[in-house]
């Protein structure tokens with residue numbers, strides 16, 4: 661855990677260069693849309709593993725209120741610096757410093773794969789949501805492309821590559837059944853999953869454009885090739 665925190669502290673300054681510029685902006689916006697479409701607009705949101713607050717910026721612009729929680733103090737500082745109307749707290753997603761039933765919605769983008777106690781995180785999310793509240797998360801899914809990622813990241817770490825997310829963090833890439841089991845065990849209902857993302861930001865110019873063009877087709881017809889996994893669920897009304 662300390663290692664993930666250290667990594668994101670180290671890359672906090674360059675994080676938005678990756679996800680809020682050029683191809684990265686499109687990539688991240690696509691994920692944000694997937695998550696936003698699964699949550700009520702205008703509610704009170706907790707964003708777990710919020711990073712620099714890119715999803716909070718969108719949720720608040722759409723009329724909601726939000727608090728972000730992240731394990732990296734430097735990422736939290738970046739969020740605070742830019743979105744003064746929202747609160748950002750340092751903490752781990754599996755121990756939440758909030759009262760039962762506080763939030764209408766919870767989101768987590770590109771952070772769930774790092775959480776070492778996913779069942780504890782989902783128990784906590786269930787606790788802090790009000791009855792009928794919604795959770796939507798997007799995390800790297802297991803597929804033919806992502807099975808090579810841990811190895812590539814281990815090599816990246818060995819050669820000292822300072823790139824967002826590159827390191828040996830013992831990440832877990834989920835499949836649909838694992839996520840559904842975890843959500844069900846925590847007590848959630850109306851569980852659904854969908855694969856998303858085919859155009860990866862590391863692809864270059866025309867290749868990225870082509871991947872972007874076929875992305876909706878891949879997500880719909882050959883979802884196994886889409887490498888992120890979105891899941892949404894609700895806390896029962898009573």
Ligand SMILES: C[S@@+](CC[C@H](N)C(=O)[O-])C[C@H]1O[C@@H](n2cnc3c(N)ncnc32)[C@H](O)[C@@H]1O
Nearest residue numbers: 668709710711730731732752753769770771774
């Ligand atoms: C790839 S970034 C995603 C940030 C943000 N959600 C976004 O979409 O831009 C992953 C984030 O998860 C955070 N993180 C990793 N493990 C965590 C944990 N156990 N609890 C809370 N945050 C965590 C990292 O510090 C980092 O900011």
